[in-house]
Amino acid sequence: MGRLVGFLRWVIVVTGVASAGLGGERRSHADPPKVALSADEQRAKLERRSKLAAQEKDLRAQGKLAEALQAAKAVLVIEREVLGEASDDAIASMGTIANISQDRGDWAASVKAWSDVLTLLTKKLGKDHWRVFNTRVGIEKVKQLAKLDGTSRRKILEADTLHDQVVELYGKGKYGEALKAAQRALALRKEMQGEHNLDYITALNNLGRVLIALQRHDEALLSHRKALEAMQMLPSHSHPTLFVCLEGIASALFQQGKFADARLYLERSLRIQEALYPKTSFPRGHDALTLSLSDLGYTLVMEGAYAEARKYYERALEMNQTLYPAKEYPQGNEKVMESLMNLGVLLDKQGLSREAVPYLERAVTMSKTLYPREKYPRGHPRSATMLMRLGVALAQCGRDVLDRDALERALKMKRALYPESEYPQGNLELLSGLSNLGTFYEERGNYTAARPLMEQSLMMSRGLYPGAKYPLGHPAVVTTLSNLGTLLCELEKYDEARPYLMESLEMQRALYPKSKYPHGHPGLSDILTCVGFLAHRTGHLADARQYAEESLTIRQAMFPEEQFPRGHILIAAGLNNLAAVFETGGDLDKAWVYYQRATRMLQDWYSPQAYPWGIATWR
Numbered sequence: 001m002g003r004l005v006g007f008l009r010w011v012i013v014v015t016g017v018a019s020a021g022l023g024g025e026r027r028s029h030a031d032p033p034k035v036a037l038s039a040d041e042q043r044a045k046l047e048r049r050s051k052l053a054a055q056e057k058d059l060r061a062q063g064k065l066a067e068a069l070q071a072a073k074a075v076l077v078i079e080r081e082v083l084g085e086a087s088d089d090a091i092a093s094m095g096t097i098a099n100i101s102q103d104r105g106d107w108a109a110s111v112k113a114w115s116d117v118l119t120l121l122t123k124k125l126g127k128d129h130w131r132v133f134n135t136r137v138g139i140e141k142v143k144q145l146a147k148l149d150g151t152s153r154r155k156i157l158e159a160d161t162l163h164d165q166v167v168e169l170y171g172k173g174k175y176g177e178a179l180k181a182a183q184r185a186l187a188l189r190k191e192m193q194g195e196h197n198l199d200y201i202t203a204l205n206n207l208g209r210v211l212i213a214l215q216r217h218d219e220a221l222l223s224h225r226k227a228l229e230a231m232q233m234l235p236s237h238s239h240p241t242l243f244v245c246l247e248g249i250a251s252a253l254f255q256q257g258k259f260a261d262a263r264l265y266l267e268r269s270l271r272i273q274e275a276l277y278p279k280t281s282f283p284r285g286h287d288a289l290t291l292s293l294s295d296l297g298y299t300l301v302m303e304g305a306y307a308e309a310r311k312y313y314e315r316a317l318e319m320n321q322t323l324y325p326a327k328e329y330p331q332g333n334e335k336v337m338e339s340l341m342n343l344g345v346l347l348d349k350q351g352l353s354r355e356a357v358p359y360l361e362r363a364v365t366m367s368k369t370l371y372p373r374e375k376y377p378r379g380h381p382r383s384a385t386m387l388m389r390l391g392v393a394l395a396q397c398g399r400d401v402l403d404r405d406a407l408e409r410a411l412k413m414k415r416a417l418y419p420e421s422e423y424p425q426g427n428l429e430l431l432s433g434l435s436n437l438g439t440f441y442e443e444r445g446n447y448t449a450a451r452p453l454m455e456q457s458l459m460m461s462r463g464l465y466p467g468a469k470y471p472l473g474h475p476a477v478v479t480t481l482s483n484l485g486t487l488l489c490e491l492e493k494y495d496e497a498r499p500y501l502m503e504s505l506e507m508q509r510a511l512y513p514k515s516k517y518p519h520g521h522p523g524l525s526d527i528l529t530c531v532g533f534l535a536h537r538t539g540h541l542a543d544a545r546q547y548a549e550e551s552l553t554i555r556q557a558m559f560p561e562e563q564f565p566r567g568h569i570l571i572a573a574g575l576n577n578l579a580a581v582f583e584t585g586g587d588l589d590k591a592w593v594y595y596q597r598a599t600r601m602l603q604d605w606y607s608p609q610a611y612p613w614g615i616a617t618w619r
Contacts, residue, residue: 049078059102069100086120094120098138107146114139130239130276137198144193152192159188159199166206173417175213181200188400196234202239203439204479208248215257215425215464224248237610238276241286243269257474257511259302266296286320290335293319294342302475304521306350306558313343332366340366348377351569362392411437418479426460431476434460448492454484458500473507478523481507486530491583496536501531520554525570528554532577541585548577567601575601 037045052075059068072093079090098113118135125132135508145153162185171177186203204227211410228245232542250265270292277286297312322334344359360475411433416461418427458480485500505527512521532547546598559568579594 022187037082045078045082048237049075049082052078054401056096060103065100065104069097069104072096072100078212086124086145089153091117091120098142102145102333103280107142110142111139111146128238133235133239134198141193141199155188156192159185159203161191162188163203163206166210168215170206170210175210176422178210179214181205182210195230198234198241199231201234201245203242205231205244208252212248212251217252218469221249221252221256224252238272240276243276243288243292247270247292250295250299253304254299257470257472260516263296263299263303264300266292270296284322287323287335288348290316290319290323290339295340297342297346300597301346301349304517304523304558306346306522307563310346310350311344313339313346331369334370337363337366337370408437425463428464428476431457431460431464431480435480438483438487438615442487444492447487449486451491454480454487458484475511475523478504478507478511478527480528482527485534489530489534489537492537494534497534501534505531519527519557522554522558525558526556527549529574529577532581536581536584541581545578545581545585548574548581552578569602572598572601 046609053072056068056071056075057070059065068605076090076093078099079087080091083089094113094117098110100118101107101109102114114135118132118139121129121135122262141156143158148156162181166185167180169175169181186200186207189197189200189203202485204223208220208223208227211217211223224245229240231239231242231245246265246269250262250269251298253259253262255263270289273286273288273292277289280283293312294315297309297316300306300312302310312473317336320333320336321341324336328331329336340359340363344356344363347353347356347359387612411430414427414430414433423430434453434457437566438450438457441447441450441453458477461474461476461480465477467473470477481500481504485504488494488500505524508521508524508527512524514520517524528547528551530543532551535541535544552571555568555570555574559571560566564571575594575598579591579598582588582591582594
């Protein structure tokens with residue numbers, strides 16, 4: 001069960017204006033200061049700036065707006081002196097002053113501050129830049145607030161507050177409460193500001209995100225499509241909110257299992273972001289780019305295009321390591337950690353377990369420093385997930401490090417986060433926890449413990465993706481059907497296993513038809529192998545041969561000879577499977593030919609010292 005990294009992105013709403021690009025992490029390209037300062041003087045002043053900025057936030061939270069305003073002005077004085085008037089940090093502080101002035105009801109001061117920002121940004125970026133557009137929108141909003149009566153003004157300000165509540169509730173996993181706040185915010189935006197402004201578009205996107213979390217994908221898709229239509233009506237076409245709309249649509253389509261359609265929107269989003277954040281201005285890259293690269297990589301994984309997915313994952317990892325270098329982040333960084341895990345899991349899926357292990361080991365090591373036991377005594381879900389991924393890869397290499405306690409803690413934590421009273425159909429994170437722990441027990445031969453977890457996983461996946469809503473099925477249901485069917489085969493309960501495996505096969509054929517996937521799909525190859533194993537064990541050798549041959553054909557297309565001149569471990573496994581069928585049927589000559597081909601390929605891949613047990617049949 002993978003997750004689509006980056007699909008929970010929020011655009012910053014324009015609230016007089018808290019506009020994207022004005023604020024956030026302070027990493028400005030400073031202008032030369034008017035007065036030459038030594039390095040020590042600059043450092044001391046910037047440390048003073050940081051303390052004042054923290055005071056400003058605290059005072060504002062306490063409602064002490066006059067004092068907060070003075071602190072914000074003091075921050076601005078330092079930034080202008082040290083970094084320059086047109087630095088991003090100084091402009092962000094001017095925006096803070098404008099927002100505090102608005103909160104105090106000093107409309108004239110707010111408009112004046114934003115007008116100064118507009119002048120600087122226009123000179124610095126040009127009149128067509130999205131930050132200039134945002135600032136113009138913000139000025140008009142402040143002017144509108146100044147003209148409104150008290151009741152109307154309170155409605156707009158209530159919508160601003162609701163936006164913040166939606167983001168906070170979403171972050172805490174309280175999706176039901178977030179939905180009510182998002183719906184109320186959208187209604188207020190439409191009533192007071194109309195449908196053709198950034199606030200309304202942001203409210204649509206926020207509602208879509210919450211609906212996706214609640215598994216209401218059709219409604220989410222409609223919300224994001226409306227946001228995109230409204231965004232395209234605005235004069236600023238190169239705007240971060242545009243790629244947020246596109247990625248919202250992609251997320252909804254992805255959750256519906258429409259991976260090819262989702263990819264088209266992600267590719268369009270990436271092109272926009274590459275234009276917004278060019279290397280000339282962002283030589284180290286940008287967080288938005290790494291998220292989109294990861295999203296595209298994962299979508300391609302689900303399409304079975306592993307080679308293409310690897311390119312995007314490698315780009316994302318390289319950029320994250322440049323953005324968050326080890327010298328500046330000695331404890332590691334979550335985004336680097338995620339990129340390491342994504343690439344490691346992909347390599348393991350490709351059968352490249354030896355290459356996967358170093359990436360996964362680095363991710364696990366980083367997770368231990370980012371989520372230490374003293375801070376997370378019950379463990380952290382990400383740590384448990386990465387440990388599971390590493391364990392699967394190491395198991396292929398004959399090593400076993402999986403921590404049952406960590407997986408059980410992760411599942412317990414997820415049950416607490418997503419209680420049945422609030423999530424009667426279950427939750428994807430909970431489904432992942434059940435599957436991970438069930439797989440752990442299965443791989444250690446504890447089938448008694450694994451079976452109820454596999455059964456719960458299947459029941460939950462059917463609840464999340466019911467047949468009435470997903471007539472072709474869904475990859476999550478396919479996975480849980482295959483897992484339970486395979487487990488029953490290992491228990492030699494073949495009659496019980498058959499309906500689960502056959503349903504999974506039929507669903508895979510519907511999801512990945514030959515018309516769209518002429519060379520097949522990795523998931524289809526895997527389920528064909530499972531069904532072939534079942535037919536082999538129950539004496540249906542003709543069926544077993546047919547399934548094994550079809551699976552092998554798909555794998556040979558996945559790993560063509562021109563790209564994999566030494567062959568591939570999954571092709572070797574397919575040859576081994578066919579050999580086993582011929583051997584059981586008494587055709588020893590054919591069996592010998594296939595065994596020899598498989599053995600030669602394996603010897604090119606793995607040394608006998610590292611893999612003394614060889615390769616299992618029906619992999």
